[in-house]
Amino acid sequence: MDREDMAQSAPGADNQVPDLPDCNLYLTDEALVEGVRREGAGGREAELETWGARLGRADLARLAAEVNRQGPALRAYDRRGVRIDVVDFHPGWTEFLSLAFAQGMHGAAWTEPGPGAHVARAAHYLMHGQVEAGSLCPVTMTSAAIPLLARESWFATVRPLLASREYDAHDRPLAQKRAMMIGMGMTERQGGSDLRANLSRAEPQGGGWFRLTGHKWFFSSPMSDAHLVLARDGDGHSCFYMPRWLDDGRRNPVRILRLKDKLGNRSNASAEVEFEDALARRIGEPGRGIATLVEMASYTRLDCVLGSAALMRQALVQGIHHARHRRAFGRLLIDQPLMRQVLADLALESEAATALALRLAGAFDRADQPAEQALRRLLTPAAKFWVCKRAIDVTAECMEVWGGNGYVEDGPMARLYREAPVNSIWEGSGNVMCLDVLRAARQEPQLAAQTVDGLARAHAGEPALRAAADRLLAALALGAEEQQAMGRMIARDLVLLVQADLLLRHAPEALSRAFVDSRLGAPGGDAFGVRPVALATDALLRRAWPE
Helix, strand or coil: CCHHHHHHHCCCCCCCCCCCCCCCCCCCCHHHHHHHHHCCCHHHHHHHHHHHHHHCCHHHHHHHHHHHHCCCEEEEECCCCCEEEEEECCHHHHHHHHHHHHHCCCCHHHHCCCCCHHHHHHHHHHHHHHHCCCCHHHHHHHHHHHHHHCCCCCHHHCHHHHHCCCCCCCCCCHHHCCCCCEEEECCCCCCCCCHHHCCCEEEEEECCEEEEEEEEEEEECCCCCEEEEEEEECCEEEEEEEECECCCCCECCEEEEEECCCCCCCCCCEEEEEEEEEEEEEECCCCEHHHHHHHHHHHHHHHHHHHHHHHHHHHHHHHHHHHHHCEECCEEHHHCHHHHHHHHHHHHHHHHHHHHHHHHHHHHHCCCCHHHHHHHHHHHHHHHHHHHHHHHHHHHHHHHHCHHHHHCCCCCHHHHHHHCCHHHHCCCCHHHHHHHHHHHHHHCHHHHHHHHHHHHHCCCCCHHHHHHHHHHHHHHCCCHHHHHHCHHHHHHHHHHHHHHHHHHHHCCHHHHHHHHHHHCCCCCCCCCCCCCCCCCCHHHHHHHCCC
8 A cells, every 4th residue: 555545544644734825924923913003114014915925825935945955056167168256046046036126125115215114124024034034135235235325426326226126137237237236245264253354455446446355255145236345445444335247348356266055044145255356436434344334234133133033933833833733642732731831932932023123123214213223223233132042942942843844854944943043143143242232332321221221110010120120230330341241141131121011012911921921020941831931822822823
């Protein structure tokens, strides 16, 4: 008897879980819908609903798996032996970037500003990232580059290409293209995150152009139409705009040495490159390149938070879906108290991450309010540290819900797990983020203290918030060395306070109560399901995934 005959003779004997069906990624996510309305993008819901349905198709999930199985490949020379430095991608890569461009994720928040523009983009990002995460990288860098380039006198020549919602995959000069992307090349092998150790050098050539020599250890999205790179410029470091093609139709001599063999994010290419007198324009002030990139990082780090929240959401949905269909020990997993406790804990983490990410996006929309900008400077690196760290734990726990089926590449969980660490590393590792939190607090100590104290004062009947705020205020008052040693605790507690505040204000009471009691009021580690607080209710699990 073959496998098919066996399954037909004993219905249900295989006890295997069906793939997720088509669904609307927007309408099935109550936390996302509520956050979009709360943070000022309610007028854009019709568009989000449409894209939620399109991105939630099962065939798109299958294509994402294929794109990540068949990653990019370097083609350094053409058949005649001419150096071309081309990276070839799976055809599905073009489809996912076309979807991202059509949603405006690459720059519409800047080129089509309006109420809720950044929040709407964040919602698109949260949905797209649940399906295919690699294609988020180039749209993040393109979007983050726009406000920097907008200050340059020549920006009008590239603005229409950056504003276009029609992705153009052709590798040719900008004069022949309908749209463009921008990548980044910052780190070098000897320095990593220590950008002041960079050795690549720029020499002026006249007419605003420079010739760059040196290398980049990580050159993101190497087929982008231009890259922002950091190089020595006199006694300091400046930021430069380096096009892939020159105005005379020649390729800029940026030599791709090899592609990185990455743990995850495999649909996207990252390269090692050398500059052989490559031409570039300086952007920003001379010698202020690192400061320029710090501004850019405030945008890219928000996207790291969004990307991690998206991975959490997809992992949670897959975990709950599996538990509702898989039987063990005589009943469905979802009906077993310990599994329910774990899934409920995961649901709390996911909703808190979504609420925080949308709150940050709202602060970007309120750029004219000094208090919002101060909060953004303090909270963005803290959120990147904590949410990106938690995404690794969430995806691992959800993979475990699947058991052995989660550990194999046939299903979605292994890819989600491999994808999770990149956001914690990219754009500054965890320790770098915590140091940035401390730096922001030192620059505006009174405002930082008022922010922390205000989070507790807003909920006078919540002693756990008051205790956490007092602990945080005491840490912020320490000397520099002692404070740095507690940097991770400070970043974590700041995030938990903000998440608790958001959920107490806006989430159902049972959910916010469970979050506060389990995160701020109960002993226990950070493993899911271990705290002595009853978390699971039917309403909470239905809210998380109303299948």
